[in-house]
Amino acid sequence: MNLPAGEQSPAVEGLPSFDNSYARLPESFYARQPPRAAKAPQLLRLNRPLAAELGFDPASRTDAEWGAIFAGNAPLPGAEPLAMAYAGHQFGHFVPQLGDGRAQLLGEVVDTAGRRRDIQLKGAGRTYFSRGGDGLAALGPVLREYIVSEAMHALGVPTTRALAAVTTGEQVMREAFLPGGVITRVAASHVRVGTFQFFAARGDVDSTRQLADYVIARHYPELQGHATPYLALLEAVSARQMALVAQWMSVGFIHGVMNTDNVSIAGETLDYGPCAFMDSYHPDTVFSSIDQAGRYAYAQQPRIAQWNMARFAECLLPLIDADKDAAVARATEVLQEAANRMESEWLAVLRTKLGLQRDEDDDRQLIQQLLGHMQAQEADFTLAFRALADALEAREPMEVPALTSVFAEAGALAPWLAQWRTRLAREDADSAETAQRLRAVNPRYIPRNHQVEAVITAAVERDDFAPFHAMVETMADPFTEREAAEAYATPPQPEERVTQTFCGT
Ligand code: AMP
Ligand code: MG
Numbered sequence: 001m002n003l004p005a006g007e008q009s010p011a012v013e014g015l016p017s018f019d020n021s022y023a024r025l026p027e028s029f030y031a032r033q034p035p036r037a038a039k040a041p042q043l044l045r046l047n048r049p050l051a052a053e054l055g056f057d058p059a060s061r062t063d064a065e066w067g068a069i070f071a072g073n074a075p076l077p078g079a080e081p082l083a084m085a086y087a088g089h090q091f092g093h094f095v096p097q098l099g100d101g102r103a104q105l106l107g108e109v110v111d112t113a114g115r116r117r118d119i120q121l122k123g124a125g126r127t128y129f130s131r132g133g134d135g136l137a138a139l140g141p142v143l144r145e146y147i148v149s150e151a152m153h154a155l156g157v158p159t160t161r162a163l164a165a166v167t168t169g170e171q172v173m174r175e176a177f178l179p180g181g182v183i184t185r186v187a188a189s190h191v192r193v194g195t196f197q198f199f200a201a202r203g204d205v206d207s208t209r210q211l212a213d214y215v216i217a218r219h220y221p222e223l224q225g226h227a228t229p230y231l232a233l234l235e236a237v238s239a240r241q242m243a244l245v246a247q248w249m250s251v252g253f254i255h256g257v258m259n260t261d262n263v264s265i266a267g268e269t270l271d272y273g274p275c276a277f278m279d280s281y282h283p284d285t286v287f288s289s290i291d292q293a294g295r296y297a298y299a300q301q302p303r304i305a306q307w308n309m310a311r312f313a314e315c316l317l318p319l320i321d322a323d324k325d326a327a328v329a330r331a332t333e334v335l336q337e338a339a340n341r342m343e344s345e346w347l348a349v350l351r352t353k354l355g356l357q358r359d360e361d362d363d364r365q366l367i368q369q370l371l372g373h374m375q376a377q378e379a380d381f382t383l384a385f386r387a388l389a390d391a392l393e394a395r396e397p398m399e400v401p402a403l404t405s406v407f408a409e410a411g412a413l414a415p416w417l418a419q420w421r422t423r424l425a426r427e428d429a430d431s432a433e434t435a436q437r438l439r440a441v442n443p444r445y446i447p448r449n450h451q452v453e454a455v456i457t458a459a460v461e462r463d464d465f466a467p468f469h470a471m472v473e474t475m476a477d478p479f480t481e482r483e484a485a486e487a488y489a490t491p492p493q494p495e496e497r498v499t500q501t502f503c504g505t
Contacts (some may be wrong), residue, residue, distance in 0.1 A: 001213040001224075003116075009078020014060025018078030018107040021116070022189075025214065028199075028207060030082040035072025035104045036125030036135070038182065040169025043067035044465060045146065045472065047163050050186065054111050054119070054163070070164035070184045072104070072124035079106040079119075083127035087201055088194035088261025089311055091295055096201045098194060098261050099129025102137060105190060116218060118190050119163065123182040136172045140456040142181035143468055145272040147455065149185075151447045151475035152269055157247045158240075159269040160187040179460060188268055191215055193312045194261030200315035209319055219266045230319040231330055238309045238338035240267025245305040246345035249298075250353060251443065252278040252381040256288040256501065258296050258304045260311050274501035276449040279491045281374040281381040287449065287501040302342045309338055352441050353385050354420065355392070355434040357427055366416075366423060373413050379406050380491045385442040389435040391417060392424070443478035445485055447471060449501065450492040 004024035008017045022030065043066045048058040061069075068074040075081075083100035090098075103122045110116050122145075123137025146162040153159050168180035191211070199207040212230055216223050226232045244267050248255065255262070255275050262271040274288035283299030291297075296304060313331040321327035350367045351359070374384050387402040394400045397417050404410045424434060455471050458464040474485045481489075492498070 001217050003214065003217050012077045014057040015076060015078075016055030016109040018076070018080070018109055019116070020078075020080045020107040021214075021218070022084070022105065022108065022118075023080040023082055025210065026207065028085065028204075029211070030084050030105075031099075031128035032081065033083045033104055033125075033127040034075070034081045035106075035121050035182075037073040038071040038124070038166070038168035038170060038180070041067045041071030041073055041182075042167045042169065043070065044165040044167060044181070045469065046070070047150070047161070050161055050163055053113070054109050054117065054186065066164065067166050070121070071166045071168060071182050072121050076106055076119075081106050081121075083129050084190055084195065085129070085198050086192055086194035086261050087197040088192070088259050089197075089308075090259045090261070091291075091293075094197070094201070097129070097198070099198075100127055100190075101130040101133045102127070102135040103185075103190075115188070118185075118187045120185045120187065120190060121182055122185055123168075123180065134172065136168075136170075136180050137182060138172050138174055138178040139167060139181040139460055140178065141273070142183045143456050143459055144275075144452055145183050145185070147447050147452055147468070147471055147475065148272050148275060149269070150472060151478065152251075152253070154476050154478050155251050155443060155446075157251065157253070157269060158244055158267055160185050160264075162186075187264065187270065188266035189215075189218060189264075190270075191219075191265040192261050192270065193263040193265065193308055193315075194259075195265070196312060196315035197260060200318075205318045208315060212316065212319060215265050228320070228330075230316050231334060234309070234313050234316055234320075234331060235334045235337070237265055237267070237312060238334065239341060241305050241309060242302075242338055242342040243267070243345050244269065245301050246342065246349045248301060249346055250349035250441075251446065252281070252298070254278060254285060254287055254296070254298050255301065256286075256291065256296055258301065258308065260308050263305075263308050263312075276452075276498075276501050277446045278381050279448060279497070280378040281371065281384070282378075283371075283375070287499070289500040302346065306335065306339055306342060310335055353438070354388065355424060355427070355429075355438050357429070360423070360426070363423075366420065369416055370420075373407070373416060377407050377409060377412070379408075382443060382446050383489065383491065386439070386444050386489075388420075388442065389438040392421070392431050392435045392438070439481075440479055444481045445474055445478045445488040447475055448488070448490075448492065449498045450496040451488065453498050 003021040008019040043063045051058045081104040085099045087096045088098050106119045126135035146165045149162050163184040163186050166182050170180045171177040172180040220236050223232045257273045264270040276287040278285045285298045286294045317327040383406045390400045390402040391397040455467045458467045
């Protein structure tokens with residue numbers, strides 16, 4: 001199948017044409033819903049390079065005009081706003097109907113590289129799926145999503161992007177009255193595992209198949225004409241998901257709400273709620289205030305990703321084989337492969353973080369030993385890996401400030417460093433080359449949670465957006481050490497540590 005064909009919207013000066021394939025799917029897939037107009041929208045930030053990539057001409061309009069567009073006040077010609085239907089397992093419990101309760105998919109554009117991308121407003125009012133919610137977003141979560149999603153992109157992790165952030169000039173009621181905002185999100189698509197669950201849970205096999213065909217045409221066109229396309233889809237989606245979570249692990253990212261409705265079928269990081277980067281390394285780290293049991297703790301993420309793929313597999317069973325037992329057997333095999341893939345993807349990214357290009361049997365142990373030292377000494381995850389390049393270049397690695405400032409008892413690390421250097425000697429690269437490679441994969445700057453909180457406080461309490469812009473600009477280049485950015489390489493003092501992060505609602 002091809003994507004449902006239709007007319008592309010006529011070109012308007014400075015704006016992209018829309019080609020809304022999702023809106024051409026049957027009406028049970030969504031509810032049409034224009035965004036509501038904000039009282040006094042103001043543009044906070046337009047992601048100009050991304051805008052240009054999507055076919056917007058950032059110079060064609062004033063900030064006030066962009067503010068009106070990205071608040072939902074001025075409709076984009078060709079957009080066909082809708083709220084997508086989906087279900088989902090939330091913390092293990094199935095909810096048959098969730099859907100976009102505070103988001104409108106405006107439509108799809110084909111970017112300058114030929115990739116089809118969704119443009120979605122989040123926080124622009126109620127929809128058919130809002131249940132008791134107000135359909136709005138507070139400014140804090142808007143800023144957090146903007147900062148963290150753009151940082152993830154710069155770190156090389158597949159993710160939705162932030163195109164714009166606006167303030168609405170209105171207050172939203174949360175634990176207190178807070179300023180309201182809208183974020184414009186760009187995604188390969190917003191189809192989730194939960195979208196499949198929506199139809200599968202209703203026993204609607206035809207719609208499930210239609211969605212699967214749509215996803216294949218849009219995201220996995222290489223599977224068209226495959227002998228067992230739906231089994232192959234399970235395999236392909238799982239492969240992307242495992243690779244994605246391995247990348248999260250490699251940068252210390254904790255998603256916080258890995259519910260099936262937040263798992264993108266295209267393999268992008270989706271829905272930045274109570275997410276955060278880990279400071280000092282501990283596998284049990286949790287930030288989310290709503291994750292009391294640690295279901296989505298740092299080290300649980302690979303296992304949860306597999307659990308989520310099992311839920312996806314369940315949706316596909318009737319498409320895989322008319323015989324249920326046969327379908328289960330085939331899907332189980334694919335899920336087992338995915339588990340193996342998770343392990344190998346994780347090994348691969350951690351090898352890279354140690355500068356290892358060849359595979360050796362003991363590498364896993366070498367990695368685990370380093371993580372063990374980091375955990376025992378409560379070393380900062382990001383700075384510990386970053387220090388390796390300096391240690392490698394130094395004649396006296398144990399005297400390298402980058403290392404001694406991160407490891408309270410750096411001496412305890414000496415045998416490990418010696419072992420690592422011996423291992424590196426078996427690579428076809430000299431130290432300078434390896435150090436350079438290490439600095440290209442181990443970031444110096446990440447959006448640290450206490451600093452994100454400080455950015456939000458400045459914006460919400462003092463109307464001061466300078467820290468927000470500074471942070472976004474710094475995180476665009478996380479790998480190049482520079483004096484002006486060094487404040488972002490500081491782990492929190494004990495009293496600055498943020499242990500809980502609240503949901504995007
Ligand atoms: P999330 O926490 O963003 O993954 O959202 C989970 C579900 O709750 C989704 O169906 C959202 O659309 C819905 N939701 C979250 N916040 C709101 C809100 N303020 N108004 C309406 N629906 C919401
Ligand atoms: Mg969500």
